[in-house]
Amino acid sequence: MAINQENMKDLLILGGGTAGTMMANKLRKALHAEDWVITVVDKDPLHYYQPGFLFIPFGIYQPEDVIRRKIEFMGEGIDLLIRDVSEIKPEENKVLLKDGGELPYDILIIATGSQVVPEETEGLKDALWYKDIFDFYTYEGSTELAKKLKTWNGGKLVINLSESIIKCPVAPLEFCFLADAYFSERGIRDKVEISYVTPLSGAFTKPKATRMLSSLLGEKNIKVIPDFYVYKVDNDRKVLVSYDEREVPFDLLVTIPVNKGSDVIGNSGMGDEDGLNFVPTDKFTLQSKKAQNIFVLGDATNVPTSKAGSVAHFEAEILTENILSFIKGLPLEARFDGHSNCFIETGFGKAVLIDFNYNTEPLKGTFPFPVVGPLGLLKESRANHWGKLAFRWVYWHLLLTGKKIPVSTKMSMAGKETGEEVAV
Amino acid sequence: METIVNVPVLATNEEGYLKNYKDWTEQWAIDVAAGNGIQLTDKHFQVIRWLRQKQDEGVALTIRKVGHSGIVDIKQFYQLFPGGPLKLSSKIAGIPKPVSCI
Numbered sequence: 001m002a003i004n005q006e007n008m009k010d011l012l013i014l015g016g017g018t019a020g021t022m023m024a025n026k027l028r029k030a031l032h033a034e035d036w037v038i039t040v041v042d043k044d045p046l047h048y049y050q051p052g053f054l055f056i057p058f059g060i061y062q063p064e065d066v067i068r069r070k071i072e073f074m075g076e077g078i079d080l081l082i083r084d085v086s087e088i089k090p091e092e093n094k095v096l097l098k099d100g101g102e103l104p105y106d107i108l109i110i111a112t113g114s115q116v117v118p119e120e121t122e123g124l125k126d127a128l129w130y131k132d133i134f135d136f137y138t139y140e141g142s143t144e145l146a147k148k149l150k151t152w153n154g155g156k157l158v159i160n161l162s163e164s165i166i167k168c169p170v171a172p173l174e175f176c177f178l179a180d181a182y183f184s185e186r187g188i189r190d191k192v193e194i195s196y197v198t199p200l201s202g203a204f205t206k207p208k209a210t211r212m213l214s215s216l217l218g219e220k221n222i223k224v225i226p227d228f229y230v231y232k233v234d235n236d237r238k239v240l241v242s243y244d245e246r247e248v249p250f251d252l253l254v255t256i257p258v259n260k261g262s263d264v265i266g267n268s269g270m271g272d273e274d275g276l277n278f279v280p281t282d283k284f285t286l287q288s289k290k291a292q293n294i295f296v297l298g299d300a301t302n303v304p305t306s307k308a309g310s311v312a313h314f315e316a317e318i319l320t321e322n323i324l325s326f327i328k329g330l331p332l333e334a335r336f337d338g339h340s341n342c343f344i345e346t347g348f349g350k351a352v353l354i355d356f357n358y359n360t361e362p363l364k365g366t367f368p369f370p371v372v373g374p375l376g377l378l379k380e381s382r383a384n385h386w387g388k389l390a391f392r393w394v395y396w397h398l399l400l401t402g403k404k405i406p407v408s409t410k411m412s413m414a415g416k417e418t419g420e421e422v423a424v
Numbered sequence: 425m426e427t428i429v430n431v432p433v434l435a436t437n438e439e440g441y442l443k444n445y446k447d448w449t450e451q452w453a454i455d456v457a458a459g460n461g462i463q464l465t466d467k468h469f470q471v472i473r474w475l476r477q478k479q480d481e482g483v484a485l486t487i488r489k490v491g492h493s494g495i496v497d498i499k500q501f502y503q504l505f506p507g508g509p510l511k512l513s514s515k516i517a518g519i520p521k522p523v524s525c526i
Contacts, residue, residue: 244506
């Protein structure tokens, strides 16, 4: 860690994942090195390309495709500290470390992300864990599942969401589509019954995207069981049991466990009232509701939009502006509109692209994408699939290092077919 | 002698949710609940009042949040409002249909 001069100020970033790394790089370019020390704290020296976890179970990506060292992406003049944080003390402007040290700050950015917590659901992490029950939101889970799928010869495959607030809400659907393609290619699709079991009332949350995705699920013979809020997993009988005592049997369960924010947030008493440890955050300015000099972005916030890398990217643009305003004592005028943009892999070399924000649901039309050309929105195409695969390069080489990506931070209506149902 | 309770007809949307949650009355809740086969108890009303308070505070609700309310756990919430407990209880409480944000 750099030695702090008396007149220098500390900007501390908790979390060196997608959001924290982008913020560090953007702010390092914007703030004078003689005025501000920028420190990123994270307990894990490795950076995982999380969108890649989806592809590992099907052998499309190998484990080594998704791991780099965090330090590779920290620009010059950023201190990366590999330490475990135990608690934030907002009243004292400092962060406590597990080994007893402490870090003072003038500005704190919370980018501690989200994690899967299978322990939240009775019987999930039990006798069948990594035998017949797997997650794919972790490196370990996705690699274990890859081994399982290679030798699995069919039966009831159940994909279950434990909660409705999860990282990358389309990934479980993509898993279904890729599983359909994978078993078709192995010639055993007729021996696999795929069910998508969700606490939501449909395949997705926004009406037009739900209609489009439901019809794709139907075409691919994937059964949707909606309004199923899992209470426990009975390991002996291999069934999911809901709070209202319905049951779904499985041979192989792919779970998206309850997603929670970091334990640090819970330990600091800074989480939302649902006990999920997401940080109450102003959804437009990204300032925390707890203290004016604390800002939050990425999966760690409770703002009502998707938890996804694209969201963290758009938030990082807005938050950079607002932090510069905050330092100058000016009002925070940059407003995040909830912009989210994601490719949905649908199998057999195709994908769907959706683009939406707080007020506008995903619509049909075209999306102006530089170089590759306009991509179709809310419909399957091969170009979208190549866009999704090309994104890994963009992520490692442009996104993390804070380079400008020629995609608008604010959602644009250009190219979208509005129809009459658009929310305003 | 028969007592006739004169309940005003309140404006609702096509799904039966109150258009203006300030219009809500206890009698309206009792009637809507009865229409859904539920006889409201004190426990139901505790949940309903908590939901309305959260609406006043501008808090987006989830089943999990109700389970953390200290009034009911999730299992009890399902027992009180069978089927889709958050949608049904929101309707009876006169607050807008819960929206998912993702």
